[in-house]
Amino acid sequence: MEKLLNDIKVGWFLGTRQIRRSNIWTTLLIVLIMTLTFLNLIVVSGILVGLIEGGQRANRSQYTGDVIITTPVGKAYLEQTQDLLSVIQSLPQVVSWSDRMLASVSLEANYQSRNFQELPNTAGGQLTGIDVDRENGVSGISQYITEGEFLEPGSSGTIVLGKNILRRYSESFGDTFPALDDIYPGDKVLVRTGDKVREFTVVGILDSKVGEISLRAFVTQNDFLSLSPRPTREVNEISLVHDKTISDEFIRDIFIERGFDGRAKIQTAEGATPDFLNQIKTAFALLGSVIGGIGILVASITIFIVIFINAVTRRKYIGILKGIGISGASIRIAYILQSLLYACVGSALGSVIIYTLLVPFFEANPLDFPFSDGILVAPIEQTLTRFGILLIVTLIAGFIPAWMIIRQNTLDAILGR
């Protein structure tokens, strides 16, 4: 143990001086390579995962809230709406909630000027009856208006359309959605459900990458009930947001414990994420790891070459050090120390760039993908894990060439044979 500590002490002595007095430009070049490797390791997979994470985050903030309660299959609406709302209002941790009424409707536009030899300008959609203030409290939906304005509380006869109901927005998806042509704020649309028809004035268009927002038509709950009456104002979904002092699961479990499970579908935001999104996320993370792995391989080869060249060119001095009695372990430690310094400084610089530049940049300027706003996901624990991997790989890449040179015959090294 004492010998090991002494070897470390002498290795540190040699290593720190080699680093301090080596060519500054060579050191900077190696540190730059390590920084780029670290960025490659974190950023590539972080962006790939971020494409999905951005969608999930938008889903939570614009649609599900922290917990969403929806109508089970086979039911027209949540039959215990009032009981559910009573529980929600009794929970001090719930800071906002929004109840939504849903009905499948047909929307028709340009019916006043239609030539009856042409097909009607129609599209299917889901009519959503909301309380404007409560919905804004949960999803801040009004901030996603891209044309016109949002519904006013208590307004009547007005409707806001999700952008994908309009062909000029949805045509990038091909014919995936039946959509309305030539509709702008101020135009009239007919909304049909069952045998009821009502005319609405379009007041705004919502721009969102969350499917549940972009494919829905929003009206006030009173307007909704005029088309689809419900005995005691039952709703189809309730999204709620808590104060983050408790987990999403805690809130979900309260409803399950109170016996709502089965009569309502109670899910956390994460639970409500479609499985295919999680699968894409896993696949992207794997892809990112593969790309990062190649980066690590390149970095380890770089470190190997740098240390090898360094050790080969200093072979004579290594021989002399051994000749005057300096242990091989001390000399190896000096080289390993250099490798670790490159890895640590490179990773530290990479982390600074990631957390002070790239993450804020992607938050402010997300990648515009059709299904999400891609952000850079770089959780600290994942960054630390990858830093650890880089450190170990660098350590090995530094150790092997030093070991190869140091194990050579001392006299041959001194004489350059």
Place this chain on the structure above:
Amino acid sequence: MIRIQNLEKTYTTGAVITPVLRGITLDIKKGEYVAIMGKSGAGKSTLLYQMGLLDKPTTGSVMLDDVNTHDLGEGERTVFRLNHLGYVFQDYALVPELTALENVAIPLLMLGQSEKEAYAQALKMLEKIGLGHRMNNLPNQLSGGEQQRVSVARAVCHHPKILFADEPTANLDSASSALVLDVFDALHAEGQTIVMVTHEKEYAERAQRTIVIDDGIVKE
């Protein structure tokens, strides 16, 4: 102090076998100052490397301070060199990234001294050879003579039992050579055992005894 018996060293390159030392037997006493002379290729440096445990003889034995070095493994030889031997090489062989003080201090650190203790002892040694004022200079900031004196300081600062010097003046002008040999004289006066390889008769005459090697055997 040094007892060599029937020492042979042969180098093999492919099918070519080159005998360099051919049965050398000699004794060097404690405190002796011995010069090894000979023509180029006579085997004097090879003999020094075998005595100094930098190389292993093909046959024969090297006893240093009553230790049969034949049985020592590579690691033990390194430790033995650190504890008992000092070296001065022909081309100074200072570590370029270390200052004069650090070059002298490094064997002391390896021996377990703290940095503070090692620096204090190294500085004392540098002052003794007149280079205290150059302690913070890197080797490339020193003249050849100064570098060789730092090399001598590094070789003796840990008080080795034997000091080996392989043509220490070969790359120096006569003034610098004289300064280095003055240091050797002073060390010898303090009782240091010194074995020096040289091809300069004038310098060999400063030693107590001269061993002449010719074609791998002692001609003295």
